[in-house]
Every structure is written in structure tokens, then in C-alpha cells.
Amino acid sequence: MRFDVLTLFPELFDPFLRVGVTRRAYESKQVDVRLWQLRDYAEDNYRRVDDRPFGGGPGMVMLAAPLERAIAAVRADRATTHPGAPAVIHFSPTGRKLDQALVRELAQGEGAVLLCGRYEGIDQRVLDRHVTMEISLGDFVLSGGELPAIAMLDALTRLQEGVLNDAASHEQDSFSDGLLDCPHFSRPEVLETPEGPLPVPPVLLSGHHAEIARWRRERSLALTQGRRPELIEAARREGKLSKKDEKFLSELAAQARATGRQTPKV
Known part of the structure; x- marks a missing residue:
């Protein structure tokens, strides 16, 4: 399985990938997690990835252009190891609630591109063009999509063969x-x-x-x-x-x- 995470804060994932029982799956690439810094795809000197929303209102919106370039780069890189169009998951309160049935479903696949939003959200045109699934961690608000992405990765990695010391452990969860x-x-x-x-x-x-x-x-x-x-x-x-x-x-x-x-x- 391969997961490509598009995020402004890749450092949030580093300790998660290096500790606990699931780290073996990440170290061996049984579950291959690759982190992509969205600011690398901004073109101005300030590496800007957000701007004020059209129509006014509070907060900032993540810009479409850097996200479009980042998604294109991820897809080109994935094509070398995982041919075919990947699922693109966006973490949002409007999404399907993450539960064990969905975790089992995702654990049977080949991974996905994980789109971690920040600020007031992502330009809707990017979501409409690329996102194939939206997932919610619950009916509450977080600062971004990184924590839901980590929770989802941990839940589905536990289901991979050989990750837990006792293969029957997750069957009794x-x-x-x-x-x-x-x-x-x-x-x-x-x-x-x-x-x-x-x-x-x-x-x-x-x-x-x-x-x-x-x-x-x-x-x-x-x-x-x-x-x-x-x-x-x-x-x-x-x-x-x-x-x-x-x-x-x-x-x-x-x-x-x-x-x-x-x-x-x-």
C-alpha cells in the first residue's frame, strides 16, 4: 500500500511513523507513506499557498494552483509503482464518518493520495476535479486534515498482515x-x-x-x-x-x- 500525503506540516507525521507497533509496517514499506510539502509547489518567493476568499469572509483559502501542481507531481511519481488513477481522499466534516467498516474497506486497497486541508478550506474547484472520497473523523472541528490522516493510517495499518504480534488481536477489537x-x-x-x-x-x-x-x-x-x-x-x-x-x-x-x-x- 502507498499513501501520498499532501500537507503543509509533514513534520507532524514523523513521530507517528517512528514509534509504536505500526512503525514496522512503515519502516519496511509494507505501508509506504510519502510526505509532500505543499509549499514546494508554490511559485512566488514567499511560498504562498493561501489567499483571501472571493466574496469576503473570515480566514484564508488554500489556493488551487499549488495544489494542482502537487497532485500532478504525486500522480506522476505514483505511476512508477502504482499504475492507475489513485483514490484521492480529503478530510472534511462533510465526509463519510470514519468507522471500522470503512477502515477494513480501505485496508484492502492499494492506498491513496491524502489531501490535508488547512485554514478555511481548499478551493472547491480542486475538490471537484480530484477528490474521490471525503472522510470525517467526527462531528467536531480540527485545525487541519493531518490528525484525521494519522488516525486513518494507524487504523488500517493495524489490519495489515504481520503488523501486530498476535494476528488475532485486531479480530477481537x-x-x-x-x-x-x-x-x-x-x-x-x-x-x-x-x-x-x-x-x-x-x-x-x-x-x-x-x-x-x-x-x-x-x-x-x-x-x-x-x-x-x-x-x-x-x-x-x-x-x-x-x-x-x-x-x-x-x-x-x-x-x-x-x-x-x-x-x-x-
Whole structure:
């Protein structure tokens, strides 16, 4: 996979590419991330890439001409390793919300050109000509597209073969099956606190793999029902809930009604 990042701040990506479990994929070029400084494609002495918007208003708009030159340079360079027209992704509040389904979709491809806007935005003519997908990290405003680009790269790199030490790790992550992940515990078996001892749930020490798997599934269902009930409904529509799952959810609902709780206890 190859990702070409067009940005005014390539230095923001440097520490991300050099630390953590995903760094192996970047070092080996399994996920090849190339950074392109947009100011290199400005033609004036000030390397200007923005100007006031037509029609007035606050802020500045990223100029079309430097972006056009940068995109052309990226496409010419990509043609040597990845023939064909690349996807061009722009990070914007108007885009599709980034979720695990979209991450899995992107992880199956050959990469993309990532367009990181700044200021009030990018000249719309550039977006109309080149962008094939817009992605939003959520319903809030950031200073630019670099953080969404980093988040997306991290999420899809984890799905690449051999990146994680345990190949099954990402298969048990939250959203891998449409639900939130279950709680996890490690040593010590009993954590001593001022409020009293906190033991690990006994089932996790039992060695009974079927019971452990069912406990984890039920905790995942309970957590999702309590925190993100819309995910339960989506999983139900997609046929991802078994009869045992539905029975457990019914018991949770009955428990919530009996105790007067709005959501069941996880």
C-alpha cells in the first residue's frame, strides 16, 4: 500500500511513523507513506499557498494552483509503482464518518493520495476535479486534515498482515464484529485498593475456554447495550446476533426493568 500525503506540516507525521507497533509496517514499506510539502509547489518567493476568499469572509483559502501542481507531481511519481488513477481522499466534516467498516474497506486497497486541508478550506474547484472520497473523523472541528490522516493510517495499518504480534488481536477489537470489545484483565489476580480487594473475574482463571468465550461475548453485549445501543440494533439487522445473544439481551432488559436502571449493569 502507498499513501501520498499532501500537507503543509509533514513534520507532524514523523513521530507517528517512528514509534509504536505500526512503525514496522512503515519502516519496511509494507505501508509506504510519502510526505509532500505543499509549499514546494508554490511559485512566488514567499511560498504562498493561501489567499483571501472571493466574496469576503473570515480566514484564508488554500489556493488551487499549488495544489494542482502537487497532485500532478504525486500522480506522476505514483505511476512508477502504482499504475492507475489513485483514490484521492480529503478530510472534511462533510465526509463519510470514519468507522471500522470503512477502515477494513480501505485496508484492502492499494492506498491513496491524502489531501490535508488547512485554514478555511481548499478551493472547491480542486475538490471537484480530484477528490474521490471525503472522510470525517467526527462531528467536531480540527485545525487541519493531518490528525484525521494519522488516525486513518494507524487504523488500517493495524489490519495489515504481520503488523501486530498476535494476528488475532485486531479480530477481537471493538467494532470488529460490530460490537464494543469486552473488558480485559491481567496480573495481579487480586488488586489491593483502599476500597478493598478487586479480584479478576473467576471465569477468566478457570481454563474453560468455552465459558471464557461466552463470558467475553456477554460482557461485550452488555457494554454495547449500555453504551452504544444503536450498535446492537445494527448487529441485529445484519444477522450478527445468535439466539444465545438475544436470550442474554432479553435477560439484561428484564434486569434493567426490575432494578429501574435505564441501562443494564455491565
